[in-house]
Amino acid sequence: MGPCVWNGVDAMTVERDDAWPDGLVALYQERHLALVRLAYLLTSDREVAEEVVHDAVLALRPRWDGIADPPAYLRTAVVNRCRSWLRRQRTARAYTPPRAEDVGLGADELWDALATLDERRRTAIVLRFYEDLPDDVIAGVLGCRPATVRTLVHRGLQALRKEIAP
Numbered sequence: 001m002g003p004c005v006w007n008g009v010d011a012m013t014v015e016r017d018d019a020w021p022d023g024l025v026a027l028y029q030e031r032h033l034a035l036v037r038l039a040y041l042l043t044s045d046r047e048v049a050e051e052v053v054h055d056a057v058l059a060l061r062p063r064w065d066g067i068a069d070p071p072a073y074l075r076t077a078v079v080n081r082c083r084s085w086l087r088r089q090r091t092a093r094a095y096t097p098p099r100a101e102d103v104g105l106g107a108d109e110l111w112d113a114l115a116t117l118d119e120r121r122r123t124a125i126v127l128r129f130y131e132d133l134p135d136d137v138i139a140g141v142l143g144c145r146p147a148t149v150r151t152l153v154h155r156g157l158q159a160l161r162k163e164i165a166p
Contacts, residue, residue, distance in 0.1 A: 021064045028057050031071060035078050041126045042082040044115065052081045075131070076141045079123060086119050113163040121156035128153050 032053065039049035056077040060070065067073045114122055120142060127138045128149075135146035142149065 020061070023070065024061060024064050027070055027074065031074065035075065038075070038126065038131060039078050039082050041130055042079065042123060043085055044111070048085055052085065053078055056081055079141050083119055083123065109164060113160050116163055117156050117159055121152050121159065124149055124152035125156045
């Protein structure tokens with residue numbers, strides 16, 4: 001794996017800069033790829049996923065000393081930023097006229113099925129099965145109760161089964 005780079009700055013350069021806490025640089029280097037994958041699964045856009053993760057890390061920097069569990073805080077920040085991006089996209093689509101039919105090269109059936117889910121169900125399913133998080137942690141990220149997470153996952157899986165089944 002190559003060096004971690006954000007905003008055009010190599011992480012090795014950042015390590016030498018006293019303004020960046022060592023723990024934050026180490027956390028970035030350790031979790032960057034997993035967080036980008038998580039953001040990609042939620043947004044389906046690699047560039048947006050990279051930007052969301054970088055913005056979350058930059059936002060964490062001034063709060064670094066006051067955060068009790070930085071990895072969990074960073075993951076929650078990435079999920080929340082993805083949700084905000086999805087809301088903005090949904091609003092933009094509502095006010096944008098439909099475009100001409102796309103001629104695609106073929107689609108990944110599972111990805112298409114995930115894209116049919118609403119934001120909360122898709123987030124709950126990705127956090128459960130990709131991040132392998134327990135209900136209480138997912139509930140903390142989504143700002144709901146663990147029972148709601150179980151319902152979101154259950155209903156999301158039902159919708160996926162209907163979408164994928166012949």
